[in-house]
Amino acid sequence: MVTIFKTLRDLLERWWADFNLQTRLMAIATLVVSVVMSGLTFWAVNTIQADARLNDTRFGRDLGLLLAANVTPMIAENNLTEVARFSHRFYSGTASVRYIIYADPEGKILFGIPFSDSEVKSSLSIQRRIQLPSNFADRPDDPMMRQHLTPNGVVTDVFVPLSDGGNYLGVLAIGTNPNPATISSSNLTRDVTTAVFVSIWVMVILGAVFNALTVTKPIKELVNGVENIAQGNFKQRVDSPLSGEFKGLMSGFNTMAEKLERYEEQNIEELTAEKAKLDTLVSTIADGAVLLDPEFHVVLANSTARRIFAWENQVLAGENALDCFPAVVKEAITKPLQKMASGDTTKSAEFQIVLKDPVKRTIRILLNSVLDTARENAKGIALTIQDITREAELNEAKSQFISNVSHELRTPLFNIKSFIETLYEYGDALEPEQQREFLETANRETDRLTRLVNDVLDLSRLESGKAYAFDAVDLHQAVDQTLRTYQLNAKDKGITLRQEIAPGLPTIWGNYDLLLQVLANLIGNALKFTHEGTVAIRAYCLDECDLDEQAQMVRVEIADTGLGIDVEDQVGVFERFFRAENRVHTLEGTGLGLSIVRNILEKHGTQASLVSEVGTGTTFWFDLKVFHPATVIGNMSLDELAPNHSTNGTTSEPAVSASHIASTN
Numbered sequence: 001m002v003t004i005f006k007t008l009r010d011l012l013e014r015w016w017a018d019f020n021l022q023t024r025l026m027a028i029a030t031l032v033v034s035v036v037m038s039g040l041t042f043w044a045v046n047t048i049q050a051d052a053r054l055n056d057t058r059f060g061r062d063l064g065l066l067l068a069a070n071v072t073p074m075i076a077e078n079n080l081t082e083v084a085r086f087s088h089r090f091y092s093g094t095a096s097v098r099y100i101i102y103a104d105p106e107g108k109i110l111f112g113i114p115f116s117d118s119e120v121k122s123s124l125s126i127q128r129r130i131q132l133p134s135n136f137a138d139r140p141d142d143p144m145m146r147q148h149l150t151p152n153g154v155v156t157d158v159f160v161p162l163s164d165g166g167n168y169l170g171v172l173a174i175g176t177n178p179n180p181a182t183i184s185s186s187n188l189t190r191d192v193t194t195a196v197f198v199s200i201w202v203m204v205i206l207g208a209v210f211n212a213l214t215v216t217k218p219i220k221e222l223v224n225g226v227e228n229i230a231q232g233n234f235k236q237r238v239d240s241p242l243s244g245e246f247k248g249l250m251s252g253f254n255t256m257a258e259k260l261e262r263y264e265e266q267n268i269e270e271l272t273a274e275k276a277k278l279d280t281l282v283s284t285i286a287d288g289a290v291l292l293d294p295e296f297h298v299v300l301a302n303s304t305a306r307r308i309f310a311w312e313n314q315v316l317a318g319e320n321a322l323d324c325f326p327a328v329v330k331e332a333i334t335k336p337l338q339k340m341a342s343g344d345t346t347k348s349a350e351f352q353i354v355l356k357d358p359v360k361r362t363i364r365i366l367l368n369s370v371l372d373t374a375r376e377n378a379k380g381i382a383l384t385i386q387d388i389t390r391e392a393e394l395n396e397a398k399s400q401f402i403s404n405v406s407h408e409l410r411t412p413l414f415n416i417k418s419f420i421e422t423l424y425e426y427g428d429a430l431e432p433e434q435q436r437e438f439l440e441t442a443n444r445e446t447d448r449l450t451r452l453v454n455d456v457l458d459l460s461r462l463e464s465g466k467a468y469a470f471d472a473v474d475l476h477q478a479v480d481q482t483l484r485t486y487q488l489n490a491k492d493k494g495i496t497l498r499q500e501i502a503p504g505l506p507t508i509w510g511n512y513d514l515l516l517q518v519l520a521n522l523i524g525n526a527l528k529f530t531h532e533g534t535v536a537i538r539a540y541c542l543d544e545c546d547l548d549e550q551a552q553m554v555r556v557e558i559a560d561t562g563l564g565i566d567v568e569d570q571v572g573v574f575e576r577f578f579r580a581e582n583r584v585h586t587l588e589g590t591g592l593g594l595s596i597v598r599n600i601l602e603k604h605g606t607q608a609s610l611v612s613e614v615g616t617g618t619t620f621w622f623d624l625k626v627f628h629p630a631t632v633i634g635n636m637s638l639d640e641l642a643p644n645h646s647t648n649g650t651t652s653e654p655a656v657s658a659s660h661i662a663s664t665n
Contacts, residue, residue: 034200041193052179056156057145060176063094064143064158068172075102076164080111087113098155098175103130105137105168130159130171137161137168154178218250225253234261288385291370294341294378296321305385308355308363328353333365333383340369340381352388362392409452412445419445456592468603472507472627473515475539475554482519483537486527495530497523500538508554508624514600515624519558521593522620526560533561533617542623552626557619564614574598574608 067090074083087100091113101112107130136144136159143160156176162169221238228236237254288305292298298316306312309326322330322337336349349367354360363385370380419438427435483497490497519537526535535558542553565573574594594608601608601622612618 030200034197038193038197041196045193053147053154053156056176056178057147057158059096059179060156060158060174061143061145063097063176064160064172064174065141067100067174068143068160068162071102071172072162072164072169075162075169076167084111087111096176098177099173100175101130101173102162102170103173104170107131107171110170130173132159132171136171137163222250222253225257229257229260234264288383288387290321290383290385292321292337292381292383294380296337296341296381298324299380305383308361308385308387310357326355326357328355329365333367336367337381340367340378343378345369361387361389364388409449412449412452415445416442416449452592468511468514470509470511473510473512474507475505475515475556475624476501478512478516478519479537479539482516482523485520486523490527490535493527493530494532495527496534498534498536500536500540502538502540505539505541505554506552507627509627510604510624514603518597518600518622519556521597522558525593526558526562526618530560530562530617535560541626553623554626555621555623557621559617559619561617564616565610565612565618566614570610570612573610 067087070090071083071086074080074086083102087102091097091100099113102110104110109130132144139161143158145159146157147154148157149155156178158174158176160172160174162172218238225236225238234257236257238250285302286304288308289300289302290298290305291300298319298321301311301316306314306316309324309329311324314324316324322334325333332351332353333349339345340349348369351365351367352362353365354362366384366386368382368384369378370382371377372379419442423430423435423438430438479499479501483499487497523535523537537556537558539554539556542555574597597608604624606622606624608620608622610618610620
């Protein structure tokens with residue numbers, strides 16, 4: 001029995017588990033409604049039955065009082081024969097009377113209908129005496145009533161005291177049947193209610209079974225199919241033995257799955273190609289890129305990032321990035337990474353870090369959160385790494401340049417202000433020679449300041465990327481103009497200026513004014529550092545000049561027999577504000593002349609080189625491209641037309657060195 005009960009329970013549990021939430025709610029709602037309605041119906045039936053019982057008791061009371069009123073005089077006269085005759089007529093004429101019994105004051109039964117005296121005496125079902133309350137005789141108008149159930153139905157018992165003139169004569173007991181129409185109606189109502197309740201639950205159970213077989217199972221198969229489609233299994237198909245709407249729904253699902261499968265097959269190659277393009281783009285961008293998941297595991301690192309952090313031979317996928325970054329990087333970005341991963345912040349962060357291993361470089365790291373489509377939760381962190389070593393160097397050079405300019409401007413301004421203030425305050429007290437000396441000094445400092453400002457402006461224009469017009473330039477004319485400018489200065493110092501221009505020298509491709517400034521700066525420096533001897537300028541073709549050959553070059557040399565430049569100073573002579581007199585402590589200068597020369601020659605696609613020996617002299621030289629009619633003319637430099645020349649000793653030495661000039665004079 002226990003096993004059967006357990007089996008039924010398991011069956012019901014599985015059956016109930018097959019229903020979805022909506023079906024369960026509908027079943028519970030049906031149960032509640034049916035129970036409530038059945039309860040209301042039974043309450044109504046019980047109310048009707050209670051009213052019927054009340055009516056039955058009232059009817060029995062009235063009937064008992066009526067009979068008692070008629071038989072009391074007869075019993076008072078002791079005319080029992082007439083009592084029996086009248087009782088028989090009353091019993092026969094009233095269908096609702098079940099029995100009539102008369103008893104004396106002590107409760108002894110005298111007569112009963114339908115029972116005879118002998119039946120009463122021998123009956124086991126009716127007591128021979130009627131036990132009534134002691135005060136029963138005092139209530140002649142208030143009979144005692146009760147109802148009891150017999151094998152033939154409910155009987156209403158009415159006990160009426162018989163009293164005549166205040167004398168208690170006995171008791172009349174009369175039994176009445178209930179109203180048969182009311183009983184039939186209530187029974188019918190009860191039976192109908194029970195039938196309706198049972199029918200509702202039979203329909204619910206049958207509906208649930210039908211739903212499980214025809215609705216729930218196909219829907220479950222459809223749900224499983226949708227889940228498989230969502231997971232990417234586009235080969236999923238569902239079958240339904242039903243017809244109608246479910247058949248159409250299953251057919252539509254299968255059609256959708258077939259289209260998705262075809263779409264996947266048609267686009268898989270395109271997706272693969274796009275992914276390859278994206279991987280190629282990420283791997284070839286100039287900046288480093290590293291993608292991390294929320295647990296800081298490396299998802300992607302392009303070649304630039306691998307090169308910056310020396311990860312070329314490492315397998316990074318799945319590794320904790322904090323264990324792979326250099327210590328200085330890890331220390332800087334650990335806390336921001338943790339905040340982004342926990343969702344405390346979605347703001348980007350930027351760090352500038354100096355790496356010293358394997359080579360010193362400055363990098364900028366940008367951190368950005370990778371958010372989901374709702375832009376609420378962090379799905380990862382993207383790191384962009386930029387090598388800003390050159391930018392940092394340029395910023396440092398800019399700061400140094402500003403510092404140097406400020407220093408160079410401060411000195412002449414201070415000297416000018418000092419001498420002018422002295423002349424203003426003590427002018428009348430100074431001798432004329434002292435006044436003249438102060439004015440000459442102020443004038444020299446003003447010239448020095450003017451030269452410095454002009455040099456700074458020239459260098460700024462050259463480095464600003466301004467376009468200059470290039471055309472055919474006659475070097476012989478430029479050399480003559482330069483030498484005429486410095487002729488008097490050389491004569492005052494007793495220095496010979498000499499030019500050696502090769503006969504038939506072709507015109508070169510360049511900017512006349514810029515080349516004139518180059519020659520002026522180089523010859524000016526040569527005169528400044530030469531106390532006696534010669535300053536020579538020469539120009540010649542490196543090879544035999546042929547206008548049909550566009551690769552021909554003209555070399556220009558400026559040689560002097562001056563102080564010379566130490567080997568350790570030769571590397572930095574073209575830098576801004578570098579001055580050899582900073583070491584020899586002789587003449588003054590701005591330290592920008594050779595820097596301007598370098599920038600001008602770079603615009604001509606060439607570089608200046610030098611050879612020098614302390615105490616013997618210095619020779620600067622550079623090469624210029626020969627002008628050819630076929631050369632494209634425009635506002636451009638020769639960066640792409642002339643070969644670059646370096647100062648690392650790979651270029652050929654000048655035809656005549658400074659030592660040769662010194663030996664020939």
